[in-house]
Amino acid sequence: MSMKIAFFDTKPYDEASFNKVNEAFGFEILYYKGFLNKHNVALTQDVDAVCIFVNAVADAEVIDQLVANGVKILALRCAGYNNVDLSAAKDRIKVVRVPAYSPHAVAEYTLALMLTLNRKIHKAYNRTREGNFALDGLMGFDMQGKTAGIIGTGKIAKILIRILRSMDVNVLAYDLYPDAKFAEETGIQYTSLDELFRKSDIISLHCPLTPDTEYIINKDSIAKMKEGVMIINTGRGKLIATHDLIDGLKEKKIGSAGLDVYEEESEYFYQDRSNILIDDDILARLLSLNNVIVTSHQAFFTKEALHNIAKTTLQNIQDFADGKELVNEVTI
Structure with missing residues (x-):
C-alpha cells in the first residue's frame, strides 16, 4: 500500500532527516511549515497520513476534518500526545507516537541545565566576553551529597538518575x-x-502531562520546598504554573530554574523572533531573570534523536500500511 504523508511544523533539519530515512520506505511526503490547526487542516485532503509535532492542535474539530478528508493515521513524531483529542480519534483514526527517540539526549540535557545554573556558566560566559573576569556572584555548590527530587521515573528519568547517582547525588523519586x-x-x-x-x-x-499533573508545580507545592531550590523542566510546559514560579523566584524561595519548555511556547519556540518584540509578558519576565535559563524545547535535539524519530515514525506508518500491529499506538 503506497502512502502519501503530510508533514506539519517542519524545519530544514526535519526534512533532511526524514528524506534520508525515507529512502528505505519510498513514501510520498509533503512538507508544510505551519503546525496543524483548524486553519490549515484543509491541506490534508487526499493524503493517507498526517505527521505532527508537539505544538499541533489535534482537537475534536481538527480530528473531524482529518477523518472527513480521508486521513487514516495520525503520526506524532514525539513522545507526548496531550495535544490530541483521543476520544474524538477513537475508532475513527489511528494515532501513533515515538515513545523513546533518545532518552539519553534529554537526560544529558537536563544535567547540563543543572550544572549551568549551579555554576553560573551562562553568566560567566557573558562576563568574560566583555572582559570581566571577576568571580563575585558566580559561586555554586557541590552537587555531591545534595538531594535531587525526580518526579516521574520513565526511561529519561532513569538515565538521569543513574548519572546523578554516579555523582554521589542522593535521589528521591515520585x-x-x-x-x-x-x-x-x-x-x-x-x-x-x-x-x-x-x-x-x-x-x-x-x-x-495529564489532568493530575497539570500545574504540579504551583503556589502550594512551592511553599513546601527548600529555600533556594532549583527547578528543572524538560517535560511539558504546563507542569508548572508559570505565574507561581515567577513569584517564587521573586521571593527567592526558588533559587534558579531551567526551562526547556513553556506553557505558551507554541507562539515562539522553533521560530526566529529576534526582530520582533516579545509581547508575552510572562515569557519576557522569565528571559529577564539571570537565574533562569529558557531554551526552545531542544533537549531532544541530537543527530541520533532525529534519526530515531524519523525511523520510528515512518516504521509506524509502514506497519499501518502493511496491516501489522501498531506497537506505538496511543489509545484510551
Whole structure:
C-alpha cells in the first residue's frame, strides 16, 4: 500500500532527516511549515497520513476534518500526545507516537541545565566576553551529597538518575507506579510528593502531562520546598504554573530554574523572533531573570534523536500500511 504523508511544523533539519530515512520506505511526503490547526487542516485532503509535532492542535474539530478528508493515521513524531483529542480519534483514526527517540539526549540535557545554573556558566560566559573576569556572584555548590527530587521515573528519568547517582547525588523519586527493582539497583528512595518537595535541593520534572499533573508545580507545592531550590523542566510546559514560579523566584524561595519548555511556547519556540518584540509578558519576565535559563524545547535535539524519530515514525506508518500491529499506538 503506497502512502502519501503530510508533514506539519517542519524545519530544514526535519526534512533532511526524514528524506534520508525515507529512502528505505519510498513514501510520498509533503512538507508544510505551519503546525496543524483548524486553519490549515484543509491541506490534508487526499493524503493517507498526517505527521505532527508537539505544538499541533489535534482537537475534536481538527480530528473531524482529518477523518472527513480521508486521513487514516495520525503520526506524532514525539513522545507526548496531550495535544490530541483521543476520544474524538477513537475508532475513527489511528494515532501513533515515538515513545523513546533518545532518552539519553534529554537526560544529558537536563544535567547540563543543572550544572549551568549551579555554576553560573551562562553568566560567566557573558562576563568574560566583555572582559570581566571577576568571580563575585558566580559561586555554586557541590552537587555531591545534595538531594535531587525526580518526579516521574520513565526511561529519561532513569538515565538521569543513574548519572546523578554516579555523582554521589542522593535521589528521591515520585511515581504513581514505583519501580522497586530499579530503586534497589540504584539506591534511590521512592517517596511522597510532599516529602520530595521538602527535602530536595533540585527538582526535575519527567512525568507526562495529564489532568493530575497539570500545574504540579504551583503556589502550594512551592511553599513546601527548600529555600533556594532549583527547578528543572524538560517535560511539558504546563507542569508548572508559570505565574507561581515567577513569584517564587521573586521571593527567592526558588533559587534558579531551567526551562526547556513553556506553557505558551507554541507562539515562539522553533521560530526566529529576534526582530520582533516579545509581547508575552510572562515569557519576557522569565528571559529577564539571570537565574533562569529558557531554551526552545531542544533537549531532544541530537543527530541520533532525529534519526530515531524519523525511523520510528515512518516504521509506524509502514506497519499501518502493511496491516501489522501498531506497537506505538496511543489509545484510551
